[in-house]
Amino acid sequence: MASPEAGVRAKLWDAPVRIVHWLLVVLVAFSWWSSEDHLNWHRWSGYAILGLVLFRIYWGFAGGGAARFASFVKGPGAVLAYARGLPQRAAAAVPGHNPLGGWSVIAILAVLAVQVTTGLFAVDVDAFEAGPMSDRVSFETGRAIAEVHELSFRALQALLVLHVAAVLFYLFYKRTNLIRPMVTGWRTFPQDPGLAGAPAWRLVVGVVLAAAIAWFVSKGLRL
Numbered sequence: 001m002a003s004p005e006a007g008v009r010a011k012l013w014d015a016p017v018r019i020v021h022w023l024l025v026v027l028v029a030f031s032w033w034s035s036e037d038h039l040n041w042h043r044w045s046g047y048a049i050l051g052l053v054l055f056r057i058y059w060g061f062a063g064g065g066a067a068r069f070a071s072f073v074k075g076p077g078a079v080l081a082y083a084r085g086l087p088q089r090a091a092a093a094v095p096g097h098n099p100l101g102g103w104s105v106i107a108i109l110a111v112l113a114v115q116v117t118t119g120l121f122a123v124d125v126d127a128f129e130a131g132p133m134s135d136r137v138s139f140e141t142g143r144a145i146a147e148v149h150e151l152s153f154r155a156l157q158a159l160l161v162l163h164v165a166a167v168l169f170y171l172f173y174k175r176t177n178l179i180r181p182m183v184t185g186w187r188t189f190p191q192d193p194g195l196a197g198a199p200a201w202r203l204v205v206g207v208v209l210a211a212a213i214a215w216f217v218s219k220g221l222r223l
Contacts, residue, residue: 008188008190012185014063017056055210089175091176111156125143
């Protein structure tokens with residue numbers, strides 16, 4: 001078998017994917033820190049996360065190469081087949097997320113979507129702090145949504161722990177560095193994976209749409 005280190009160096013992750021990834025890392029940590037005593041910052045961090053999630057969903061369809069959902073969201077058969085090979089020490093140079101990692105990405109995006117959506121309607125116990133759309137629901141419903149907001153964050157924490165554990169598993173057991181490509185964008189493959197990029201106009205459209213929707217939501221869907 002050809003060593004990945006002796007193969008072809010090719011672009012794996014484009015700049016939009018990498019920027020969204022690391023901004024989410026920073027903003028989720030910031031949202032956690034600001035959730036108690038800095039709720040105004042917490043809200044703005046949530047709006048930024050909403051924009052990033054919207055853009056990543058858009059880019060999963062409009063982006064190129066490994067950014068597209070179609071490139072890494074696989075069926076149960078592919079996931080099980082990949083899982084059976086996990087005990088093997090050698091790791092194939094998969095062009096993008098592997099079948100398990102792909103569903104991890106979908107799960108994290110889904111829980112983040114629940115987080116920001118529930119935050120829009122949540123009300124604190126004293127009704128002093130509330131999301132921009134909390135006036136659309138009763139106080140009791142707002143409190144129930146706030147509980148879901150808290151529970152979904154616990155689910156997000158669990159998913160992120162599993163995500164980090166998987167990265168470390170690949171780094172130390174399978175000798176595959178998944179962090180470097182998410183920083184530089186490049187990875188070495190046995191052969192050129194042929195990952196095509198997306199035109200710049202799609203990026204511009206996605207950024208404008210995501211920012212506009214996040215801003216509109218921050219205003220409670222009021223102009």
